[in-house]
Amino acid sequence: MRYLPKSDAERAAMLREIGASSIDDLFAIIPEEYRLQRDLEIPRQMGESEIVDHFKAAAAKNANGYASFLGAGVYRHYRPVLIDTIVQRGEFLTSYTPYQAEITQGTLQAIFEFQTMISELTGMDIANASMYDGSTACPEAVMMAMRVTGRDGVVVARTVHPEYRQVMHTYAQHREKESGLKAQEVGYGAEGTSQAGRVDLAALEAAVTDQTACVLVQSPNFFGVIEDVPAIAEIAHKKGALLVVAIAEAVSLGIVKPPAEADIVIMEAQSFGVAPSYGGPFCGVIAAKEKYVRQMPGRLVGQTTDRQGRRGFVLTLSTREQHIRREKATSNICTNQALVALMATVFMTVYGKEGVRELALQNLAKADYAAKILGAQGTLLFGRSPRFNEFVLQTEETPEALNARLLEQKIIGGVALKKWYPELGNATLWCATELTSKEQVDRAAGVLAATAVGAEAR
């Protein structure tokens, strides 16, 4: 087998040196009744070209050559070629967690640069790349807020990504019974109101008590609308609760004001150069104000000096981690997302200070155009609230019917919102990024317009 660097002669020689008569001697400790006497029933060994063919066939059965308006937590952005060039270097790809700092300064310095850039973008003091993704960062941030405040109540906005909230619920459910974590949801302003598509501030005020550990919101939220973070912060802080802001579309930070009033920011950095890849692996980030550093889960890289006074980097504050605190750990996370974080680091470095702004501006422009053009063919919800690169369209036609017609034109339309927000009726969530072309938007508008004609004809 081509990954195994031994000849049969070498195996035999090694067995002799060990004093074993055959390899079976080394497995004799397994009780005989449990030793497999047959081959595993899995596909036979394939040559490299066969493996490539297998996956090419799989790729062909996915959407190819479609215009896509999907967002909803996973975003299509251009990935500079440099990312894969760098990330596929064996010294990065096949390196281990940097516990031995002397021989992993490459990884450590790259993470330090990541931490710096994320801090700059989010307005926080410290950041790490240790959450699996944006969704799992939510319960981690909430648990962090509970540790800091000693309280057990959580108020969550309904405008936070539904799957993020589902994950929170999974983590919370058993804790509810034993430690009393209580999670409460707060709704959003209806269409036509001053807080349309944003957290209902009055409802929030009523929900936050002196038992609330934190308020969790997302901005831009699941509808693409930018929340009134300063107002939300005031409500939370008044009662001594922390504010946790989740960011699902990292590119927004190029043009949208960062949530500097937050205590903790969690982010999904997938937009920074990580392919959608059917949902993972992504890059969950947690960032916070400096005073919370010792309550932060996950790995942190710190700058220090060696015995000769040279600058170097090390993993630090690791006593919070599982391998030391065991049952007292702040979380059980072990693996972090180093390689994906490296992709994001390269992305942020390539675009740089001006590029992230320009990129965000292009997204804003594309989505604004799409919202106007497509909105003319339906109802643009929350139209007067500030938004980034996503918007909600309401149509007479059901999303199923609409999307079926769009698919005929090789267009994947917005995500249907009914299963999470039934009150919005026939609503779909659309995203336009710098990769969306005017032609694609116009073509989609044409399909939407065809309803009006069709409806009349029926």
Added chain:
Amino acid sequence: MPTQADDKFVGTTRKVTQHLTQNEGLSFEKSAPGKRAYRLAPLDVPEVDPSALLGEARRSQSAELPELSEIEIIRHFTRLSTWNYAIDLGMYPLGSCTMKYNPRVNEFVSRLEGIAEAHPYQPENLSQGSLGILRLLQTCLLEITGMDAITLQPAAGAHGEFTGILLARAYHEAKGNARKNVIIPDSAHGTNPATAAICGYEVVNFKSNANGGVDVEALARAVNEETAALMLTNPSTIGVFENEIHRIAEILHAKGALLYMDGANMNALCGKTRPGDFGVDVMHLNLHKTFSTPHGGGGPGSGPVACREHLEPFLPIPVVEEGQDGQLRLNYDRPQSVGRVRAFYGNFGMFVRALAYILANGPDGLRQTTEDAVLNANYIRKKLEDLYELPYNTPSMHEVVFSDRRQLRNGVRTGDIAKRLIDYGFHPYTVSFPLIVPGALMIEPTESESREELDLFVDAMRQIAREVEENPQVVLDAPHSTRVSRLDETTAARKPVLRWKEQGIANSE
């Protein structure tokens, strides 16, 4: 490198020689306003005024990201990469990490456009390729583990443990008593007790017996109707197979408790035996260990959880199912599910890689892989047991654990030997774990090591042992040959500096 100035023995490295590496500062230190590495395509839609659209929400001050040209960026990261050790350079003897070769075809196929660009919300009929990959991987992993059902959703081993214990909890709750505690051997990896605690269980620490395994009689006394599960790593963290595992399973099952297996050490079992056959109820796998997905400097991983039939109803949603028409779909209608443990379906990119690995091996390849892994560990054991102390004389499987007891006589500890190993061109083995072995040296070569590489490792360890006897200072001061020497971790923890700041502005703290 230290010289033999005073006639004391200093070993001769065979795997490495001195080499120049480039110096490189932080990206911010090379930044200058106006340098560019990107160029966007021009807008084909009207420009917008962000202040008009965003109002107060408009960012007033740009983030201070670096401004560099493309060549500076390529040089920056290329230089940094040369400061890293990696599997592509040589062996990692890290115990319980299974640092095996990361096949490159895995990288290639995961980047195929239809696979890499698939959005998790795209219509199911346009995702049959991705769903097919999920399904085939699940089928293979079920066959490998001997279990009945599986979820690929957890993002890493610890996440898988969390999911597995959640399943156990849901199972017990459905029977009317969630139960109170989880038994964990003192040899376990730290994620085990951390997981149990996060799931709301009390941890009952269980002392290993004189052979580093589970004391079955003591277990029988400890298990009762408040025991939810025993979390067991098999082979144990000292590399020994729990050969009474079926009795362990019986004891647990008799009291309605479950056997959870930490699958970190599957590299000793794959193709030779199956956990589902010897009584395991639920287990997790580490795709970034046994199934070759790359460590990438610390992640991402993937931690699928496999279980027996009685736990199947509680699996996270969604579950991949095949319809009458042969189409694959995602089923969310699972009333007893524990819910989601993450958004979407899991670290899909790692599924592609793991499946490619399985297909490249086939049944004979996987079996041979496991045999070579165990052969390599035993070879190292044989070649070093005269110089390093073996705390347990039970047979090793895919990893061997020594202790530093003999070297301690000269004031040298496992951590020092590990640092000296760096000078010989190797990454250190796992230091000071498992906790039940004081001064542990935990060595897992994996099947990816040739006889040449193993012999170089053995040679290095033997020379270091001699240095410990004749010239301990050269070991205590190691490493001597790296770009940086031992780093001040104390100050890093007392006064953390966690980001770069422009000169003239005080660094944090």
Added chain:
Amino acid sequence: MGKESANEMAYPTNYRYTREHEWIDVSGKTGTVGITDHAQDSLGDIVFVELPKVGDKVEKGKVFGSVESVKAVSDLYSPATGTVTSINEELTASPEKINADAHAAWIMKIELNDPGEVDSLLKAEDYEKYVKEETGH
């Protein structure tokens, strides 16, 4: 690493000691609490001390804070029951004071509910013996 083995540092005879390596110095109704030299030596360079808050109620044998080194963290168990009246804020900026002189670097002072409670704790010579036995393994 911290100082040399415990044998070189005498254990103040007016202190009492717990098996978890805390010491308590009782004066009237006030108990001053710290960790022993053996404890700081085992931990190594101390990087952070998690102090209780003034006003906190502490219970004999229960956790009241923790002490961290680079590689290990130790919970601190209260030697007696009472209320925290003051904490040594110096340790926040300079946790290394414990390494320098563990028996002088106090962590908290408590108002004792029952000063007699400490009578059951180890005397200096018994603690020294206990440490010798523990480290002998």
